Amino acid sequence: MTDTIADLRKEYTKASLDIESADSNPFKQFERWFQEAQKGELLEPNAMVLSTTDKSGQPFQRTVLMKALDTDGIVFYTNYKSRKAQQIEENHQVSILFPWYAMERQVCIQGVAEKVSTATSLKYFTSRPHGSQLGAWVSQQSSVISSRNVLEMKLAEMKRKFKEGKVPLPDFWGGYKIKPTSFEFWQGRQSRLHDRLLYEKESENWKASRLAP
Template sequence: MPDRAFDDIAALRREYTQQGLTLDDLKPDPIDQFALWFQQAQAADLLEPNALVLATVSPEGTPYQRTVLLKYFDREGLVFFTNYGSRKAQHIAANPQVSLLFPWYSLERQVAVVGTATKISAAESFKYFSSRPRGSQIGAWVSQQSSVISSRQLLEMQFEKMRHKFLNHEVPLPDFWGGYRVKPLSFEFWQGRPNRLHDRFLYSLDDNQWAIARLSP
């Protein structure tokens, strides 16, 4: 590969000039601040504003990342759903410490959350599962997430089999599928600024109180 290709990447740069972030701008509770930024991300018509990068660590200490979708959040934490046999679920079972990253590039923002993931109740999972499109409900039964499969055709055949099985019935909640709530221990709000002098504020939980500190970019 010619060196020029690397030169072209090195030359990629953009000044972040949309707005700044000060301590006075921030709400005392990071959930309230997150709710405000999330509303603004929705209003900006971003593609999948609820998409987040979930990082876990394997029992061997290998980090893994993948994109999942935030489905709701409250004072107790942020909730996503998955197959309980998936790789991420296996990691969480061994080490519930996770991190979440919301990359809102077009707003020159990102939010990073560190916390502990725990399963939500079956009743809470069922409430969300019931709201999903029927195809997504059937898909949860079909996908043995993270397992090796021989072909796409096999997956589609399994979908048709399950679709026929539940043809005249409501699709039940699989016992191997449900949600995790990430109880946050810290939030970092990052706003891009010119000359790479970005605004960064870290909320840290200390004795059930949130402390806020500005971080160097």
Template sequence: MDISHLREEYTQAGLNRDNLDENPFAQFELWFQQAEQAQLPEPNSMSLATADADGVPSLRTVLLKYFDDSGFVFFTNYSSNKSKDITSNPQVAIMFPWIPLERQVIVRGRAEKISTAESLKYFTSRPEGSQLGAWVSHQSSVITGRKVLEMKLEEMKRKFKEGKIPLPDFWGGYRVVPEKIEFWQGRPSRLHDRFLYTRLPSNNWQIERLAP
């Protein structure tokens, strides 16, 4: 199937150095707020790229749950394939594809587990169904059918019908601590605006324009 005819001209906006915040997290917050205001579906969805000890890459979509000047946090099963990759090779990349705004943000850095206290704080804020789901799914493992999940869910409902649902010891968060953050804005004729923030040893950020 030849789809080479599919083409869009990006004309919504430009990105100038003078308009960039010196702090990439502040710049990200601004763009994130604009993505929310534009009512993009799940603006916190991000592609997470990992590689195992042999360098074999994997890619999946996860949800950003909070961010600050320390990094970008998501949650998962610590027995999942992504967690196994991170254990052997903590270098990861994440990307926010805000295509309706002709924008994307790419973050490269190191993933590290957050504290149990941080994971517990988020876990207790989840709906009950999501809390039970964390107990039910041994993520990435092979199962014989959906019935297995449904039976396990009923088991967990019975087990935790009295009192609060505890945090599983195999579930929690990772923080992606960035070394580089790129802001990409589509422009006409494929001459896109790209600015790369690179963390310096002083923890300040160097900002450079990249060729499209």
């Protein structure tokens, strides 16, 4: 098995990336790649791996979905009592990774996570499907449960509770905006000589550098 895994390899030939052709603004460069990922019909192009750390410095990763992008940052939503939220409250510095493997690309972003306003969370919450709204009330995210039956019973309870009218926004649920301090764009190339562009925030400006693969 080990030899078989060691032999797994692929040459990356789909595209290239250099400072001259890349946008000087990393947000615009990210938007360009994200649009291409959408056009390429990638599965969940807005999926990103979020990394946080606990009090001891132990890192944790999980996949979440980007739900908003502007010139200030990237937004995702979660339960504010979840493990990820607790860790963000202890250390606001996070990292996210967009793994667009089918395009031989990835983007790694480091930044600081801050809660969005209740009004912003409410606006997004009301746009969610009814089942997703109920799901936010059902799950005490990251807590230990005895079986899936606990969730099914809680869901039935919430359906009864909110059968009349709209589902309200839970006070323990909302968004975080990640405000980037750096972007790294990675494009696979032949012979493992990949293209890597690093954008770092310097005051109000961004500096782009090429990194060795």
